[in-house]
Amino acid sequence: MNSTTSQSELETDLQFGAAGSARLVLRGRLNAQTATVCWDELEPRLRGVKLQKFEVDADGLEFCDGGGLALLRYLSMGLMTPEAAVSVHGLSTDLEQLFHGFTLADYKALHPSSAVKCHPLPEEVGSGVRQAASDVREQVEFLGNVTRNLVPTVINRKRMRWKEVGRVFEAAGANAVPIVSLVSILVGLIIAFESTQTLAKFGAQIYVVNMIGIIMVRELGPLLAAVLLAGRSGSAFAAELGTMKVNEELDALKTLGLDPIRFLVVQRIIAAMFLTPLLALYATFLGVTGGALVAFGLGFPWSLIFHQLTASLRMSDIVFGLSKGVAFGAIVSAVGCLRGLQTQEGPSAVGVSTTRAVVTSIVLIVIADAVFSVLFYVLKL
Amino acid sequence: MNDAAETIISVRNLKVGYGDTVILQNINFQVECGEVFVILGGSGSGKSTLLKNLIGLYTPLEGEVWIEGTNLVAATGDERRNLLGKFGVAYQSGALFGSMTVLENVRLPLDELTTLPAPLKELTALAKLKLVGLASSVQKMPAELSGGMQKRAAIARAMALDPRILFLDEPSAGLDPVTSADLDLLITELAHHFGITFVIVTHELASIYKIADRVIMLDNQTRTIVAEGRPADLKESSNPWVHRFFNREPDAVASGLHL
Numbered sequence: 001m002n003s004t005t006s007q008s009e010l011e012t013d014l015q016f017g018a019a020g021s022a023r024l025v026l027r028g029r030l031n032a033q034t035a036t037v038c039w040d041e042l043e044p045r046l047r048g049v050k051l052q053k054f055e056v057d058a059d060g061l062e063f064c065d066g067g068g069l070a071l072l073r074y075l076s077m078g079l080m081t082p083e084a085a086v087s088v089h090g091l092s093t094d095l096e097q098l099f100h101g102f103t104l105a106d107y108k109a110l111h112p113s114s115a116v117k118c119h120p121l122p123e124e125v126g127s128g129v130r131q132a133a134s135d136v137r138e139q140v141e142f143l144g145n146v147t148r149n150l151v152p153t154v155i156n157r158k159r160m161r162w163k164e165v166g167r168v169f170e171a172a173g174a175n176a177v178p179i180v181s182l183v184s185i186l187v188g189l190i191i192a193f194e195s196t197q198t199l200a201k202f203g204a205q206i207y208v209v210n211m212i213g214i215i216m217v218r219e220l221g222p223l224l225a226a227v228l229l230a231g232r233s234g235s236a237f238a239a240e241l242g243t244m245k246v247n248e249e250l251d252a253l254k255t256l257g258l259d260p261i262r263f264l265v266v267q268r269i270i271a272a273m274f275l276t277p278l279l280a281l282y283a284t285f286l287g288v289t290g291g292a293l294v295a296f297g298l299g300f301p302w303s304l305i306f307h308q309l310t311a312s313l314r315m316s317d318i319v320f321g322l323s324k325g326v327a328f329g330a331i332v333s334a335v336g337c338l339r340g341l342q343t344q345e346g347p348s349a350v351g352v353s354t355t356r357a358v359v360t361s362i363v364l365i366v367i368a369d370a371v372f373s374v375l376f377y378v379l380k381l
Numbered sequence: 382m383n384d385a386a387e388t389i390i391s392v393r394n395l396k397v398g399y400g401d402t403v404i405l406q407n408i409n410f411q412v413e414c415g416e417v418f419v420i421l422g423g424s425g426s427g428k429s430t431l432l433k434n435l436i437g438l439y440t441p442l443e444g445e446v447w448i449e450g451t452n453l454v455a456a457t458g459d460e461r462r463n464l465l466g467k468f469g470v471a472y473q474s475g476a477l478f479g480s481m482t483v484l485e486n487v488r489l490p491l492d493e494l495t496t497l498p499a500p501l502k503e504l505t506a507l508a509k510l511k512l513v514g515l516a517s518s519v520q521k522m523p524a525e526l527s528g529g530m531q532k533r534a535a536i537a538r539a540m541a542l543d544p545r546i547l548f549l550d551e552p553s554a555g556l557d558p559v560t561s562a563d564l565d566l567l568i569t570e571l572a573h574h575f576g577i578t579f580v581i582v583t584h585e586l587a588s589i590y591k592i593a594d595r596v597i598m599l600d601n602q603t604r605t606i607v608a609e610g611r612p613a614d615l616k617e618s619s620n621p622w623v624h625r626f627f628n629r630e631p632d633a634v635a636s637g638l639h640l
């Protein structure tokens with residue numbers, strides 16, 4: 001049983017001899033393309049065949065590139081004919097040298113094991129819980145660290161870089177005004193518009209103003225401001241600090257004797273704590289305006305709308321909203337900075353940090369919101 | 382081994398820069414098949430910029446780059462893709478893909494551009510990595526490698542498809558003398574036994590003497606080639622800057638150090 005195949009560039013000649021021996025003669029150019037064709041031809045004929053002796057004669061090879069060498073190595077390592085003693089001869093001296101630079105032992109040592117490690121469920125759960133716990137621990141540690149540094153840094157005028165605070169104030173606050181305007185006025189309009197349908201059934205359409213007033217001042221104003229802040233600026237903080245970490249800039253700060261918390265984090269948190277209540281106030285104002293526009297569209301005069309508003313809102317509602325704004329601002333900026341500082345090595349690390357910053361911020365904002373509601377209910381404010 | 386007289390790269394009247402800023406002009410040189418051609422110059426003299434113009438990453442302000450008889454500057458579509466397939470490039474910073482292991486990085490060109498069966502792709506990639514001495518780190522992520530290891534992995538990736546020409550930007554920067562000498566040996570072997578042409582940017586005097594067949598030297602002031610020839614010839618050059626460079630003498634006047 002023998003066969004000769006010739007392609008344009010490579011001639012392959014495989015002959016089976018007596019007593020489980022075979023001989024392959026290669027002639028021509030063995031490159032990535034011809035090696036592929038050669039493989040397709042040899043594999044069905046050799047794999048699974050019991051051979052004792054397999055000889056590869058490469059004397060006629062004029063050219064052999066890395067792909068070709070790989071084929072010769074694969075054959076000579078006996079990966080296609082596991083039981084046969086394989087010999088390759090006739091290589092030119094240069095090729096021979098290159099050929100022997102990579103042996104079966106190398107292959108066995110380097111070949112990545114394809115088995116995917118699968119952990120048992122308890123182990124998965126355990127490591128998950130441990131991770132969550134250490135994350136909480138890090139957050140608490142960070143909180144302590146920031147609190148400890150906040151007052152001394154703010155008091156010390158030299159250490160507090162007010163310019164940086166101003167820059168953050170502009171980037172995270174002033175530049176956010178257009179998007180906050182758009183979102184809050186639309187949210188106000190939509191809520192008012194949707195609820196008038198229900199209120200109309202009771203003939204109580206005018207109360208849409210009371211409702212939008214309470215919702216915006218106590219809940220949605222601060223919440224919208226905080227969520228937009230998390231998306232726009234919490235992520236930016238994480239990306240800024242994360243990039244500094246990846247570029248070893250944070251290490252450079254530390255070796256200069258500067259504490260990143262004092263140098264970078266405090267400024268951002270201070271700025272956010274001032275600007276978020278302002279943004280929240282602004283969002284509230286526009287949201288209420290949106291609701292008022294709907295009421296006006298329903299035919300109520302401005303004076304009545306204004307009267308309803310002032311009658312339904314107390315000063316404590318506004319204080320409630322503003323204090324939420326301060327807390328949300330602190331949460332978003334602190335989480336953004338923490339995630340930035342936690343950035344791992346590698347190119348995708350900054351992206352991971354920004355995502356985590358936004359997700360954690362929003363989760364914590366909602367939790368804090370719930371805590372505030374309970375607190376104020378208990379305090380009867 | 383190839384015919385020594387065959388020209389593989391020919392650069393004619395090249396002018397390169399960024400926007401209106403001219404970095405280099407009047408660049409003319411030819412690279413012969415199978416030779417190790419070294420581009421020298423002080424830091425910031427435009428070596429990397431020149432290299433990026435040679436490989437078609439940037440378009441030169443003026444001039445032509447002929448590679449194997451095709452003008453890369455004017456080539457488009459299939460012609461250009463075909464030409465790009467003929468050479469491999471290892472960038473100054475390594476430029477490994479951070480989301481893949483070292484092995485996957487080297488396998489990538491094989492996966493995307495050849496039809497080899499999977500075991501042979503892996504074998505090829507592993508052999509290239511062994512060649513650059515990275516055998517023990519094939520499963521690591523690039524971020525877990527040192528700077529010099531990243532550079533070697535980048536060279537392995539550039540060699541994956543057995544290109545006819547290899548462009549290397551500062552291959553031995555950041556390597557220890559032994560590894561650097563291994564790399565020099567690899568380069569000369571590949572060039573002299575397999576006819577691969579190398580265009581290398583480097584500062585390493587020691588390795589220039591060992592590997593370079595021919596050198597061109599760029600100059601910060603005149604923004605062009607100030608010297609061309611064999612390393613031994615340049616050592617005896619009458620140009621003071623070239624002389625200082627090859628003899629490692631400080632530029633005391635320029636640096637303001639009067640000891």
Ligand SMILES: Nc1ncnc2c1ncn2[C@@H]1O[C@H](COP(=O)(O)OP(=O)(O)OP(=O)(O)O)[C@@H](O)[C@H]1O
Nearest residue numbers: 399402404422423424425426427428429430431473
């Ligand atoms: N993207 C860019 N835009 C504008 N100018 C650039 C840009 N990249 C480099 N340059 C300028 O081009 C000049 C040459 O830079 P290049 O990176 O080519 O130097 P080099 O010779 O490779 O230096 P080194 O040995 O330090 O790597 C420098 O003056 C640099 O400021």
Ligand SMILES: [Mg+2]
Nearest residue numbers: 428429430473
């Ligand atoms: Mg450079």
